[in-house]
Amino acid sequence: MDENPVVVVGAGPVGLAAAAEVLERGLQPLVLESGAEAGSAVREWSHVRLFSQWSELIDPAAARLLERQGWQAPDAATYPSGADWVERYLRPLAAALGERVRFGSRVVGVARRGRDRVVDAGRESEPLTVHVETALGEERITASAVIDASGTWGSPNPLGGDGLPAVGERAARERISYQVPDVSDAQVRARFAGKRIAVAGSGHSALTALVAFAGLAEEAPGTEVVWVLRRGRSGDVFGGGEADQLPERGALGLRAKQAVDAGRVRTVMGFRTAAVEADGDGRLVLTSFEGDESEPVDEVVVLTGFRPDLSWLSEIRLGLDPVLQAPTALAPLIDPNLHSCGTVYPHGAKELAHPEPGVSVVGMKSYGRAPTFLAMTGYEQVRSVAAAIAGDTESAERVELVLPETGVCGGAGLFDEPETEQSGGCCAAPQQTAELAAPGAAER
Template sequence: MSDLPVVVVGAGPVGLAAAAHLLERGIEVVVCEAGSVAGASVREWHGVRLFSPWSEIVDPVAEKLLAPTGWQRPDAGSYPTGGEWARHYLQPLADELGDRVRYGARVIGVARRGRDRIVDAGRDTEPLTVHIETAAGEVRIPARGLIDASGTWSTPNPLGADGLRAIGERAAEHIAYRIPDLADPAVRARYAGTRIAVAGSGHSALTALVAFAELAEDEPGTHVDWLLRRGQVGDTFGGGAADQLPARGALGVRAAAAVEAGHITTVTGFRTTAVERVGERLVLESLDGRRLDPVDEVVVLTGFRPDLSWLSELRLDLDPTLQAARELAPLIDPNVHSCGTVYPHGARELAQPEPGVFLVGMKAYGRAPTFLALTGYEQVRSVAAALAGDREAAERVELVLPETGVCGGAGVFDAPADAGGCCVATTA
């Protein structure tokens, strides 16, 4: 199978870095990207600024691949938006990879050739078959390995407090699951002068609160009901000026000020169980029977989860709580860690029972909220070494993580997200 490529799913930061590392080791690669451009998911939060500077979001092997093109890293100490990250790094990297990156190629299934998951024979000798949906029809690629870097952005968590959609949520209009881009005139008009419910306690929610508070200063009648499942605000705003990630601390300070300004009503202990349409407005009901006053819009920022449906014919070993790689889960479980470090890890922790299959990046973390781009780059360095048969390099740790300082009650990552957990990662 050594003449077959490794298929990488996702042309985001970690997927493209994986491709660069594989090529450096002489392994051919095919990158399947469902979107029409590199970093398609990152571009969806194009206006959100990362907590990580440029010095921490460029993979060194990818940078080496780009060097002959004359590419230069932007100011190492500046903090890009998602759009800038995609335009100035991800797209040039994908362009340099050329035809190895296939756009409009959505992976819909992977299996061992001629065998479903219950067949033992041939699992270490037969190649994988990757099923891809394209505009021209379905394509199948035989592969020696699979690196799933598809992330979790496409599957946001619902409003319902039990992890499933609340009654009426599926049919309700005026519910969004992303930070609204208020720089877009049409989006701004949608929210201006309205009453908005924002559900979530992570940095995406704080970002939305700040944006809506600024909107309220310009547009009278704009008001936010901030829904927290926890019983008190507690440390939701983070470490403020004491945070060693200044941009992260500043966001918490701005969010706290937005709440104090009076445009935001905090509703604690609210676990949504139902959404009722009353005329053109929505009424949210909590598990304890409380009902909010009618709102015009709902913004749900309660985190993300992995889509495992297209991996159903592969043998995976995932933690039953987080749906993360089992060996990694104890290091990142927000039920256990209020703070701490997710130590650099690689192929050993990420390997699955299915030979040659690795889940990396946010996909490897499952529902856990903490992730750092540098951690993802170390993951794929190790995985590429393992696929090349270099056991010593795969086991070696080549990353020293930056200290991130004061903990908050919310996850921090190199992509907008939500939930509680450790303070090891960095972004908006």
């Protein structure tokens, strides 16, 4: 089985970093990407500027691989856009990996060779098989290990407040979008200018959209922005501000707060959408589970986070938390219902392990439905996982990461509780912990 490649699913930032880490260990990676280029998901939000500097967006093993080919690292202290991340890092990294990266290859299943998930006999002696669909047909690849870095971009959470699409949400899909719009694009601008827009969500993607629409409202008369929040109280929805150790992340929250305070954004709180329907004028009206109705809107932008697609791992024995759909050892460390400040112990291969040997889920997908993630977390994950695959237990168990703090208290699980019930000790971080806060839209 050692002669078989380590299959990495996804050629995004964490997937390509995994390949670089595996290669540096003397093993052969094979990256399978359903899109046509490296960073296909990042390309879809290429207009968004990241709040992490270049120094926090480049995997160390990937940098070493690139530098051997004459690559020049961008200025470490600058902030790239999604397009910059693709053009100046992800595409060159894929090129450096060469034929080890295959595009247009969609993974549709992973299993033990000749064994479904029920069969115990002979399971540990059989390699993994990866089932792939390409333009030329179906293929089965034998793998020594599988690293799932496919992310969550393709599985946005719905508008519905119970985790399922609201009644009428699918029927209104032509007026509902699930990503941060690029209002600098003429066609996109024409769609939203002069309209009443509802933005649903409270993460950094939602804040980014609010800032963009607030700017559009200043330039295009008649543009109105309504911010629909499920939270029953505001809490620290705008982030850590000047206390955030990622300055651009804090600045984003401050700009969104300024837009709200200036009246360019109206806020509706404690509203969980149950239904969407058109009124007599063809506008959309949102109805809550309590029967409250929103004012009619022309467009709805849903930025309520993402969830993992586990369908193609159905024959693999996964150990997942029933709430977050994250690995069982990792889930208690990242559960927003338990950690009101987003504190999380550094983690690696041990916390990411599943009952199925040789299978790891990394990157945003490893966090399941937890809302916070940074690219540098994924890079540390794959460094540890690659070490474990190579048999270097000491390196796999060593944590080589310190994460920036947000200065924020109040996890997602607490925002519906009365103010007096929030513990005053929420910010007492355990030793060797770090705070996470990242946008739901992408690793950045």
